Amino acid sequence: xxxxxxxxxxxxxxxxxxxxxxxxxxxxxxxxxxxxxxxxxxxxxxxxxxxxxxxxxxxxxxxxxxxxxxxxxxxxxxxxxxxxxxxxxxxxxxxxxxxxxxxxxxxxxxxxxxxxxxxxxxxxxxxxxxxxxxxxxxxxxxxxxxxxxxxxxxxxxxxxxxxxxxxxxxxxxxxxxxxxxxxxxxxxxxxxxxxxxxxxxxxxxxxxxxxxxxxxxxxxxxxxxxxxxxxxxxxxxxxxxxxxxxxxxxxxxxxxxxxxxxxxxxxxxxxxxxxxxxxxxxxxxxxxxxxxxxxxxxxxxxxxxxxxxxxxxxxxxxxxxxxxxxxxxxxxxxxxxxxxxxxxxxxxxxxxxxxxxxxxxxxxxxxxxxxxxxxxxxxxxxxxxxxxxxxxxxxx
Amino acid sequence: xxxxxxxxxxxxxxxxxxxxxxxxxxxxxxxxxxxxxxxxxxxxxxxxxxxxxxxxxxxxxxxxxxxxxxxxxxxxxxxxxxxxxxxxxxxxxxxxxxxxxxxxxxxxxxxxxxxxxxxxxxxxxxxxxxxxxxxxxxxxxxxxxxxxxxxxxxxxxxxxxxxxxxxxxxxxxxxxxxxxxxxxxxxxxxxxxxxxxxxxxxxxxxxxxxxxxxxxxxxxxxxxxxxxxxxxxxxxxxxxxxxxxxxxxxxxxxxxxxxxxxxxxxxxxxxxxxxxxxxxxxxxxxxxxxxxxxxxxxxxxxxxxxxxxxxxxxxxxxxxxxxxxxxxxxxxxxxxxxxxxxxxxxxxxxxxxxxxxxxxxxxxxxxxxxxxxxxxxxxxxxxxxxxxxxxxxxxx
Numbered sequence: 001x002x003x004x005x006x007x008x009x010x011x012x013x014x015x016x017x018x019x020x021x022x023x024x025x026x027x028x029x030x031x032x033x034x035x036x037x038x039x040x041x042x043x044x045x046x047x048x049x050x051x052x053x054x055x056x057x058x059x060x061x062x063x064x065x066x067x068x069x070x071x072x073x074x075x076x077x078x079x080x081x082x083x084x085x086x087x088x089x090x091x092x093x094x095x096x097x098x099x100x101x102x103x104x105x106x107x108x109x110x111x112x113x114x115x116x117x118x119x120x121x122x123x124x125x126x127x128x129x130x131x132x133x134x135x136x137x138x139x140x141x142x143x144x145x146x147x148x149x150x151x152x153x154x155x156x157x158x159x160x161x162x163x164x165x166x167x168x169x170x171x172x173x174x175x176x177x178x179x180x181x182x183x184x185x186x187x188x189x190x191x192x193x194x195x196x197x198x199x200x201x202x203x204x205x206x207x208x209x210x211x212x213x214x215x216x217x218x219x220x221x222x223x224x225x226x227x228x229x230x231x232x233x234x235x236x237x238x239x240x241x242x243x244x245x246x247x248x249x250x251x252x253x254x255x256x257x258x259x260x261x262x263x264x265x266x267x268x269x270x271x272x273x274x275x276x277x278x279x280x281x282x283x284x285x286x287x288x289x290x291x292x293x294x295x296x297x298x299x300x301x302x303x304x305x306x307x308x309x310x311x312x313x314x315x316x317x318x319x320x321x322x323x324x325x326x327x328x329x330x331x332x333x334x335x336x337x338x339x340x341x342x343x344x345x346x347x348x349x350x351x352x353x354x355x356x357x358x359x360x361x362x363x364x365x366x367x368x369x370x371x372x373x374x375x376x377x378x379x380x381x382x383x384x385x386x387x388x389x390x391x392x393x394x395x396x
Numbered sequence: 397x398x399x400x401x402x403x404x405x406x407x408x409x410x411x412x413x414x415x416x417x418x419x420x421x422x423x424x425x426x427x428x429x430x431x432x433x434x435x436x437x438x439x440x441x442x443x444x445x446x447x448x449x450x451x452x453x454x455x456x457x458x459x460x461x462x463x464x465x466x467x468x469x470x471x472x473x474x475x476x477x478x479x480x481x482x483x484x485x486x487x488x489x490x491x492x493x494x495x496x497x498x499x500x501x502x503x504x505x506x507x508x509x510x511x512x513x514x515x516x517x518x519x520x521x522x523x524x525x526x527x528x529x530x531x532x533x534x535x536x537x538x539x540x541x542x543x544x545x546x547x548x549x550x551x552x553x554x555x556x557x558x559x560x561x562x563x564x565x566x567x568x569x570x571x572x573x574x575x576x577x578x579x580x581x582x583x584x585x586x587x588x589x590x591x592x593x594x595x596x597x598x599x600x601x602x603x604x605x606x607x608x609x610x611x612x613x614x615x616x617x618x619x620x621x622x623x624x625x626x627x628x629x630x631x632x633x634x635x636x637x638x639x640x641x642x643x644x645x646x647x648x649x650x651x652x653x654x655x656x657x658x659x660x661x662x663x664x665x666x667x668x669x670x671x672x673x674x675x676x677x678x679x680x681x682x683x684x685x686x687x688x689x690x691x692x693x694x695x696x697x698x699x700x701x702x703x704x705x706x707x708x709x710x711x712x713x714x715x716x717x718x719x720x721x722x723x724x725x726x727x728x729x730x731x732x733x734x735x736x737x738x739x740x741x742x743x744x745x746x747x748x749x750x751x752x753x754x755x756x757x758x759x760x761x762x763x764x765x766x767x768x769x770x771x772x773x774x775x776x777x778x779x780x781x782x783x784x785x786x787x788x789x790x791x792x
Contacts, residue, residue: 019681023538030537129682131535138534139527141426142419142702268688271667276684285415285699286525288672289689292664294682303681306538 002031002313003038005061005092007083008073009046009054012097012124015302016071017050023306031313038067041074058083062090069312071305072096081105088112088120093315095308097124097301103198107211110322117317121308126199127152129300130293131307132279136206137320143283145207147247149261149396152199154275154295155183155190156222156242160230160260161273164239169227182275192221193242193258200244203279204256208248211326212256218334220259229344229391232364237265238342240393241272253332262342262371262395268292269396335381338374340395345369346388355383371395398427398709399434401457401488403479404469405442405450408493408520411698412467413446419702427709434463437470454479458486465708467701468492477501484508484516489711491704493520493697499594503607506718513713517704522595523548525696526689527703528675532602533716539679541603543643545657545792548595550671550691551579551586552618552638556656557669559626560635566621578671588617589638589654596640599675600652604644607722608652614730616655625740625787628760633661634738636789637668649728658738658767658791664688665792734770736791741765742784751779767791 004020006013017037020027027035039055046054058079061067070087072094074080080101084094089112096102102109102122113120123133127150136145151157155177162173174191177183189195197219201212222242230240241263246256263269268290272278277295282288294300311319345352349361349368359370367390372380380392400416402409413433416423423431435451442450454475457463466483468490470476476497480490485508492498498505498518509516519529523546532541547553551573558569570587573579585591593615597608618638626636637659642652659665664686668674673691678684690696707715741748745757745764755766763786768776776788 019538022681026540027537129685131531131685134535135527135531139530139703140699141423141706142415142699144422265667266669268664268667268686271661271664273662283699285418285695287690287693287696289525289527289687290664291685291687293685297683299681300683303536303538303679307535310537 002033002035002068003066004035004309005039005041005064005067005070006037006073007041007058007061007070007080008075009040009042010073010075011298012301012305013040013073015298016073016305019299019302019306027306027310031310033313035309035313039064062086068092069309070094071309072098072101073305074098075100077101077104084109085112088116088118091116091118093119093121093312095121095305095312097122097305099125099195099198099202103201103214106202106205107323107325114318114322119312119315119319121312122202123308124301124304126202127277127279127291128293128295128297129304130277130279130291130295131304132203132291133206135291136203136281140281140283140286143285145281145283147245147282148200148203148207148279149243149245149269150200150203150279151241151269151272151277152244152279152295153190153196153242154277155187156196157272157277158182158275159191160222160225160240160242163225163227163230164234167227167231170223170225191223193219196242196244197258200246200256200258203244204246204254205323208246208254210324210330212254212331213326213328216328216331218257218259222260225260226391229342229369229393232344232362232369233262233342235364236362238262239265239270241269243269243396245396249332249337254330255332255334255337257334259394262393335377338376340374341372341380342393342395343370343372343384344390345384346390351387355386398429398431398464399462400431400705401435401437401460401463401466402433402469403437403454403457403466403476404471405436405438406469406471407694408697408701409436409469411694412469412701415695415698415702423702423706427706429709431705431709435460458482464488465705466490467705468494468497469701470494471496473497473500480505481508484512484514487512487514489515489517489708491517491701491708493518493701495521495591495594495598499597499610502598502601503719503721510714510718515708515711515715517708518598519704520697520700522598523673523675523687524689524691524693525700526673526675526687526691527700528599528687529602531687532599532677536677536679536682539681541677541679543641543678544596544599544603544675545639545641545665546596546599546675547637547665547668547673548640548675548691549586549592549638550673551583552592553668553673554578554671555587556618556621556636556638559621559623560630563623563627565623566619587619589615592638592640593654596642596652596654599640600642600650601719604642604650606720606726608650608727609722609724612724612727614653614655618656621656621789622787625738625765625789628740628758628765629658629738631760632758634658635661635666637665639665639792641792645728645733650726651728651730651733653730655790658789731773734772736770737768737776738789738791739766739768739780740786741780742786747783751782
């Protein structure tokens with residue numbers, strides 16, 4: 001019998017209870033053990049048929065020697081960080097879906113788990129149900145990942161899909177997302193790219209082996225994505241998607257950022273719509289590889305948490321190595337790394353052809369839009385100094 | 397030091413030598429062991445810089461106690477089956493990319509591996525570099541797979557993409573594929589669906605737990621896909637793809653088949669073009685999940701083989717359980733299972749509306765095309781008896 005201490009009883013927490021229940025038999029078959037939630041840390045009472053499991057003080061879980069695995073589903077870092085750290089120090093493995101916690105404190109928490117020969121697992125923190133972390137760790141042993149680009153936030157992808165498919169402005173699409181419960185009343189963590197930034201940091205930690213702090217990563221959200229540009233791009237088979245991207249540069253630094261990008265209708269990033277997430281890896285031997293699925297939702301997220309629980313139960317000690325400590329110097333200045341850009345100006349096409357002779361011009365009414373060759377943002381800024389610029393987006 | 401005996405030195409075999417070389421350092425880091433090809437079974441001499449490793453008699457590998465892992469890259473079942481079986485019986489783990497071998501003899505070979513407490517691995521046999529087998533085995537522990545649909549053959553996907561994008565007929569697109577080396581001179585295994593059938597059988601073996609013999613699975617290829625239908629479907633955002641599909645039916649049988657299908661422009665199957673492969677799983681807790689990548693090619697396939705080698709090296713005994721023996725009775729009569737169909741007739745729309753009142757009619761010149769509601773192929777046949785039918789395709 002494996003006993004779980006569950007912290008938090010919201011969307012993810014209730015999902016974990018549900019999945020452990022609806023897959024009870026299958027889990028016994030897989031692990032040889034019955035896996036049971038013994039205690040649920042809540043702040044106040046609810047009317048559920050297992051409320052005898054509710055506890056109101058974390059120490060009841062921490063000091064319960066029967067509980068070998070703690071599932072953290074509170075979110076945020078306070079008190080989640082404190083709870084998770086003390087659970088690990090007590091020798092309990094921890095499974096979480098908390099991207100903020102992992103992005104900020106992953107290095108330290110992985111190292112405590114390593115010292116204690118237990119596990120700190122967080123598949124559900126990136127891409128929800130999509131096994132991208134598992135895939136990167138276990139399925140690319142004969143590959144180097146050259147770059148990763150991901151649609152890692154369902155709320156913004158839903159909003160952008162509405163803008164693309166239904167020609168809604170950002171504000172109207174956001175409102176629709178809020179009405180459906182996809183976006184919070186304060187949508188900042190999603191629409192300003194903060195959530196995506198945390199997730200691309202976690203993927204970069206694992207792939208590139210150094211802890212990357214979100215505050216060292218340039219992050220743009222989608223508030224300024226103009227419906228005009230979405231419409232123009234649609235004419236040429238392009239779509240605007242909020243991507244987290246990470247890529248080793250030629251001088252062995254890490255280009256990492258979160259920003260709206262233009263992607264074209266080849267491959268998975270273009271095809272991932274609505275609340276779906278997708279991660280695209282470019283590898284040296286296997287080439288392009290993608291994972292696609294539900295990035296959020298109670299049962300999808302919980303099923304990833306429970307998959308991690310099974311790995312913990314079956315593990316003989318620490319499974320995955322930690323990464324190295326944070327090193328801000330490894331993050332490249334994003335303005336110096338060559339990239340393609342979509343640019344919309346009020347100037348005429350002749351002027352664009354003169355200053356950007358290799359650009360691909362999209363002829364549209366009332367403005368001139370074009371896609372540049374690879375060029376750094378610094379250089380682009382200089383070249384655009386004589387233009388009346390309406391918008392600039394990165395293009396993948 | 398882990399010593400490998402490599403059988404075959406074609407596209408996959410040379411790729412395995414190359415990947416083991418270009419990832420030598422990384423593999424030592426991951427496994428703590430140097431992994432080296434000791435012997436390569438070839439039929440005749442080649443001029444490569446490791447030709448001192450060539451052997452011409454399988455027994456030299458079989459009886460070499462230093463060789464603990466055999467990589468089978470011959471293809472076909474004779475002599476591959478004999479070689480693999482005797483290697484396993486000798487206690488050597490085997491890694492293969494041979495879908496014909498696994499589809500025919502997987503049950504027996506998995507069981508020998510199990511008895512000997514070693515491993516028989518074949519990630520590269522389905523979807524090339526895409527870790528779909530690994531994903532199904534390791535990332536869905538808290539899920540049940542309700543259905544799977546996959547574009548599992550790059551050659552036919554390339555041909556269909558040419559038909560869709562460039563309005564080429566099947567014959568012309570096949571010729572282009574042959575000129576590029578994507579299709580064999582005798583393209584039957586690809587274009588008649590045989591290869592896809594083997595792969596969907598292997599996935600079904602793992603997911604549904606019984607060995608499914610390819611000869612028990614209804615298999616249609618793409619030779620009869622008409623450019624007229626491809627063009628009509630394009631107008632309504634549909635594309636024709638050769639899919640292997642497997643699905644548990646309501647009476648707990650297995651619906652499994654290989655056939656060209658209409659897919660619509662939502663999701664990954666529609667977006668997977670050219671030689672790319674994609675597998676889409678429908679699960680109970682995680683919802684829709686897809687894997688996408690290179691289904692063939694020397695280095696992609698070899699990198700999946702080497703990933704399996706690493707799993708073998710790190711394993712402490714048999715990792716994955718076998719499935720149960722073949723049971724032809726579990727395969728449902730595909731003609732009785734409800735499905736949506738695309739139908740093209742020379743009759744007028746009124747007649748369609750009368751016989752198929754719920755069908756979605758696509759109005760096109762010179763014929764009437766429509767998508768039915770879910771209906772069995774048997775019922776469809778009866779309803780179509782008074783029509784002049786030009787074509788019927790399944791729709792996902």
